[in-house]
Amino acid sequence: MSDHISEPQMEKFYARTLEVPELTRIAGHLATCAHCRQAFHEVFQQRRDYAPVAFNLSPEAWLKNEHLTYEQLAPYVEERMDEIEHEMLDIHLKSCARCREDLRKFIDHRQQTEPEMQVRYAPRERASWRENLLPLWQRFLVGWRPMYAAAIVAAVAGVAILTAVFLGQHRMSDSSPAQQAQSTRPTDAPPTTSSHAAVPPLPAPPVDETAQSSADDSPKTAIANRGPARSTVREPRTPQGTSTSGATKSSPEALVSLHDSGVEIALNNSGELTGLENLLPETEQAIREVLLARVLGRPQTLLEVTGSSSALRGARGGESRFRLISPKRTVLAEDRPAFRWEPLKEATSYRVHVVDSNNHEVARSPELPSTTTEWAPSVPLKRGIVYMWIVTAEVNGEEVTSPAASEPEMRFKVLEAEKLNELNRLRERSSLHLVRGVWYARAGMLGDAEREFQLLVKDNPQSPLARKLLNDVRSWR
Amino acid sequence: MDFLLLSYLHSTEEAERECLLGELILVRAAPVVRHTLRQRLNFYVDQTGANPHSPEAEDLYHDIIAKLIERLNEAEADNGRQTIRDFRQYVSRVAANACNDYLRVKSPARARLKNNLRDLLDRHPDFLLWRGAAGETFCGFSEWRNRKPSHASLEKIRQLEDDPEAFMRGKFPREDVQRMPLIHAVAEVLKWVDSPVEIEHLVGAVARFQGVKDHAVESLDDEEFNWKQRLVDSTVRCDTRIEAREVLQRLWDEIRRLPPKQRDTICFSFEDMSGEDLFSLLLDAEVVTLPHVARELGLPLDRLMALWRDMPMDNASIATVLDATRPQVNKWRFRALKGLEKQMSVCLEQSNK
Numbered sequence: 001m002s003d004h005i006s007e008p009q010m011e012k013f014y015a016r017t018l019e020v021p022e023l024t025r026i027a028g029h030l031a032t033c034a035h036c037r038q039a040f041h042e043v044f045q046q047r048r049d050y051a052p053v054a055f056n057l058s059p060e061a062w063l064k065n066e067h068l069t070y071e072q073l074a075p076y077v078e079e080r081m082d083e084i085e086h087e088m089l090d091i092h093l094k095s096c097a098r099c100r101e102d103l104r105k106f107i108d109h110r111q112q113t114e115p116e117m118q119v120r121y122a123p124r125e126r127a128s129w130r131e132n133l134l135p136l137w138q139r140f141l142v143g144w145r146p147m148y149a150a151a152i153v154a155a156v157a158g159v160a161i162l163t164a165v166f167l168g169q170h171r172m173s174d175s176s177p178a179q180q181a182q183s184t185r186p187t188d189a190p191p192t193t194s195s196h197a198a199v200p201p202l203p204a205p206p207v208d209e210t211a212q213s214s215a216d217d218s219p220k221t222a223i224a225n226r227g228p229a230r231s232t233v234r235e236p237r238t239p240q241g242t243s244t245s246g247a248t249k250s251s252p253e254a255l256v257s258l259h260d261s262g263v264e265i266a267l268n269n270s271g272e273l274t275g276l277e278n279l280l281p282e283t284e285q286a287i288r289e290v291l292l293a294r295v296l297g298r299p300q301t302l303l304e305v306t307g308s309s310s311a312l313r314g315a316r317g318g319e320s321r322f323r324l325i326s327p328k329r330t331v332l333a334e335d336r337p338a339f340r341w342e343p344l345k346e347a348t349s350y351r352v353h354v355v356d357s358n359n360h361e362v363a364r365s366p367e368l369p370s371t372t373t374e375w376a377p378s379v380p381l382k383r384g385i386v387y388m389w390i391v392t393a394e395v396n397g398e399e400v401t402s403p404a405a406s407e408p409e410m411r412f413k414v415l416e417a418e419k420l421n422e423l424n425r426l427r428e429r430s431s432l433h434l435v436r437g438v439w440y441a442r443a444g445m446l447g448d449a450e451r452e453f454q455l456l457v458k459d460n461p462q463s464p465l466a467r468k469l470l471n472d473v474r475s476w477r
Numbered sequence: 478m479d480f481l482l483l484s485y486l487h488s489t490e491e492a493e494r495e496c497l498l499g500e501l502i503l504v505r506a507a508p509v510v511r512h513t514l515r516q517r518l519n520f521y522v523d524q525t526g527a528n529p530h531s532p533e534a535e536d537l538y539h540d541i542i543a544k545l546i547e548r549l550n551e552a553e554a555d556n557g558r559q560t561i562r563d564f565r566q567y568v569s570r571v572a573a574n575a576c577n578d579y580l581r582v583k584s585p586a587r588a589r590l591k592n593n594l595r596d597l598l599d600r601h602p603d604f605l606l607w608r609g610a611a612g613e614t615f616c617g618f619s620e621w622r623n624r625k626p627s628h629a630s631l632e633k634i635r636q637l638e639d640d641p642e643a644f645m646r647g648k649f650p651r652e653d654v655q656r657m658p659l660i661h662a663v664a665e666v667l668k669w670v671d672s673p674v675e676i677e678h679l680v681g682a683v684a685r686f687q688g689v690k691d692h693a694v695e696s697l698d699d700e701e702f703n704w705k706q707r708l709v710d711s712t713v714r715c716d717t718r719i720e721a722r723e724v725l726q727r728l729w730d731e732i733r734r735l736p737p738k739q740r741d742t743i744c745f746s747f748e749d750m751s752g753e754d755l756f757s758l759l760l761d762a763e764v765v766t767l768p769h770v771a772r773e774l775g776l777p778l779d780r781l782m783a784l785w786r787d788m789p790m791d792n793a794s795i796a797t798v799l800d801a802t803r804p805q806v807n808k809w810r811f812r813a814l815k816g817l818e819k820q821m822s823v824c825l826e827q828s829n830k
Contacts, residue, residue, distance in 0.1 A: 016785060017507075020779055020783050023782040023785070028767075040760065044757065044760075053749055053758060053762070055713055056711055060711070070591075070595055084808050084812070113660060116658050116660045117601055121618075121661070122603040122620060123668055
């Protein structure tokens with residue numbers, strides 16, 4: 001029979017500070033020795049201060065410290081994350097204010113910097129001579145031989161002599177008839193002071209967004225296809241194909257234009273926006289950003305109204321037997337929204353429950369007959385709050401709830417009072433679909449945004465931009 | 478007072494004192510420190526204080542151990558006048574304070590600025606991020622792809638960090654730098670430095686001249702309090718040994734039924750609220766023996782012991798052990814937990830009665 005394990009050895013076994021062979025030996029011994037198992041138990045309990053066994057299996061507890069990394073930010077915001085990873089992150093975000101703030105700041109950053117993606121910053125001229133010089137120097141270094149050096153020196157000297165001879169000859173023949181004839185050509189001669197003011201520049205043709213039916217308008221392609229005329233940082237260059245004195249500027253090209261309710265909205269390459277009147281500067285800026293970047297940034301408020309599923313909600317898993325239609329994952333202007341759902345065949349009655357984010361019930365419908373699949377509360381809901389709603393159907397004396405516990409919650413938000421005032425003022429100032437659509441989209445009012453962009457597409461059937469704005473909003477629902 | 482601590486404080490022989498100090502630190506204090514680091518910061522280190530995936534975790538662990546050694550030496554020199562009544566609690570407090578200090582130094586605003594800069598440099602076609610030979614991350618204009626950073630650039634960046642106002646006066650005499658588009662500021666810094674720079678230096682420079690500041694850090698005690706309230710409802714708690722045996726037996730049965738990768742992930746990462754790993758709990762409750770666990774997992778006993786020394790493990794270490802990626806391990810663990818939570822919900826109801 002093996003010797004029993006001493007107390008100091010048992011302490012080290014518990015703390016696992018022994019080498020592997022010794023740990024193995026003791027582990028094997030404990031399997032057959034009740035006395036030593038009791039000794040282990042005593043050390044174990046003493047070292048943990050006799051604390052009771054307690055553990056937590058909820059993903060919330062385990063994901064508490066799985067903070068958002070940089071590598072997750074873009075895929076999350078761009079919705080490229082797979083479902084499970086997204087769910088894990090959503091669970092963590094519920095409990096981590098810091099990561100929520102990180103995400104919010106990142107989304108703000110994306111929205112603010114989209115227009116900047118179109119602006120060029122590279123120091124091109126300086127880079128080019130460096131780039132040319134370095135490989136040239138490297139070529140000299142490779143296969144360096146003194147003989148090559150002599151050959152190079154001779155070649156350089158020869159070129160210098162020939163250049164000098166050529167220039168000398170050129171100066172001597174300055175007054176030849178051929179030279180005089182060349183100076184009178186109107187378009188490609190260097191400008192002289194007499195012709196400088198006499199040749200006005202031809203205006204560059206505007207770029208009509210509606211005519212570019214085959215253009216791909218993703219930001220990256222826009223950058224790839226962009227010519228120098230689209231830069232908002234550099235001085236406008238001479239458009240190709242036109243003749244000019246070179247001293248007077250050409251008129252700005254239109255980068256984007258859309259027809260909207262009989263009005264032509266255009267953004268030119270100087271950043272000037274036309275066709276929008278009577279708008280507040282921030283509204284105009286928002287439109288400018290969307291037209292420049294050709295993308296609607298996903299509003300951060302949609303995070304608040306994106307529900308998640310959780311086994312902790314109590315009921316067993318499985319799909320809902322009937323679907324809730326609206327409101328769903330959106331922001332609403334009305335504070336007495338109409339809740340709509342699909343009928344459940346065997347249901348004898350329905351009841352709607354509305355709760356706030358603290359799970360306090362704020363509204364409940366009376367028992368509704370089975371023929372009713374819509375209900376609106378009589379008391380307005382508080383503005384600025386995120387709500388969840390469920391419908392319970394009575395079927396053969398049992399309650400069937402939708403959404404099921406394993407499905408995402410149905411969330412929505414009622415627009416804050418200040419935002420509602422802002423919206424009302426906007427509606428008074430402008431009836432343009434683009435203006436209203438962008439406002440609705442940024443406020444998270446997806447149904448309204450979709451409606452406005454549908455009308456914009458109707459006015460611009462060939463416009464990829466109008467279609468993209470509509471698709472952006474639809475992709476968020 | 479702990480007997481071992483008492484022996485240490487009253488020991489008169491150098492060799493004996495060293496030995497007792499080693500035991501106090503390695504056997505008594507180190508597990509508590511590792512548990513605190515896991516709980517508060519999700520920092521994992523092994524028995525030797527090493528984590529190849531996280532130098533920060535290693536540094537902090539060793540800092541805490543060094544602090545404990547210093548305090549014990551002070552207490553010993555003081556002839557025990559500074560009494561440490563409960564050594565475990567004392568260690569826990571020292572470790573918790575170190576975690577708090579670590580979090581206070583970390584700047585969320587700067588971390589967010591770094592995320593934003595990386596995102597801009599990644600997406601804008603005129604800029605590029607790339608890895609250097611030593612693993613550092615450089616940034617610059619796309620045309621600088623093959624360029625090595627110059628010594629002069631480091632000096633320039635240092636100048637910028639030391640005196641951002643001089644740079645701003647020179648470059649942007651009439652502009653409000655704090656409202657300037659970030660990418661514009663970055664372009665100007667890079668043009669001025671005229672060389673690739675390490676991303677950390679760029680973040681530091683931009684943070685300085687854009688005046689990036691943190692708001693007051695919320696109290697960790699409040700966070701922990703709120704979180705503990707929420708966890709209470711979903712915690713399984715066993716007040717007696719018999720109850721612990723039943724619950725752990727049930728847990729082990731459910732874990733054994735998991736698909737192998739999920740099972741292994743849970744086994745290697747599981748810890749209870751006191752920081753004990755799964756096998757220690759099962760061993761104490763006499764649910765299993767370690768040779769039995771080895772057979773169940775299809776491992777030689779000595780291999781299991783080598784793994785047990787590092788348990789509970791973080792996902793990066795589990796990924797190494799299982800020859801998988803960290804995202805795969807994350808998903809296995811998540812799926813396993815969802816399944817286990819559901820299966821163990823009956824135990825949860827009973828323990829909450």
